[in-house]
Amino acid sequence: MTRSELFSQIQQKSSFLCVGLDPDINKIPTHLLKEEDPIFSFCQQIIEETADFAVAYKPNIAFFEALGAKGWETLAKVEELIPEDIFTIADAKRGDIGNTSKLYAKAFFETMNFDSITVAPYMGGDSVSPFLEFQDKWVILLALTSNAGSADFQLIPDANEKPLYQTVLEKSQKWGSPENLMYVVGATRGELIGEVRKAAPEHFFLVPGVGAQGGSLSEVAKYGMNSTCGLLVNSSRGIIYASAEKDFAKAARKEAQKLQIEMTGLLEKYL
């Protein structure tokens, strides 16, 4: 999916919501456990009920690979189920020496057909570029993450006397363009999102951390929105675990709709 197609989805749905699929076998409603593939049934019902409000889905690979070979099969089925016009993100946080990165990219872009993958920048340009060589696919590079530990490295000034995340933003813009490179920027980072926006005015940001991690959607929009929205705001647990009962999918729909309504207001205010 191209950047303009993504923006057009955002305009059509009046939403920049990414629904995070983090299906934990110990947290899904117990009535699903008797199904042949409980995790698939869970994701299927969540997708059916939230697709009206979502412009992206982000399966977190850990929740699938923890289940072994069956989990990988489930992930492939879930990816195929996501409607064609909705952007897909493999939240895999990969990155390795070039020939290995190439096969990670093949796994998620060819063997499966994800639109994008999250990548860690720590190993540098040659670990990221194999992902960027795939046509019509996206790298979503970790820049300023939502967890407390992001302060351990990302906020520390480096030899350029800038916080490391700023150097990541600066250097990586030479590797890709706003047409194939996005950044992960945590919603928990408040006005620092404005600093990231200054450093990367045109790129889309994938923003996790609203909902369960307490980040503010209105702050994210205030500091992060650009002229093509430039934001995909993710909520996982806040949506998919809104209820642990048989009504879980309807409850997820309600939470997704709440966020979409708030997003409509923010798009009207800032776009």
Ligand SMILES: O=c1ccn([C@@H]2O[C@H](COP(=O)(O)O)[C@@H](O)[C@H]2O)c(=O)[nH]1
């Ligand atoms: O900085 C980051 C990068 C990735 N994540 C992932 O996003 C979701 C957030 O889940 P919530 O339940 O909405 O908190 C999850 O898959 C994380 O692994 C992140 O939180 N922060």
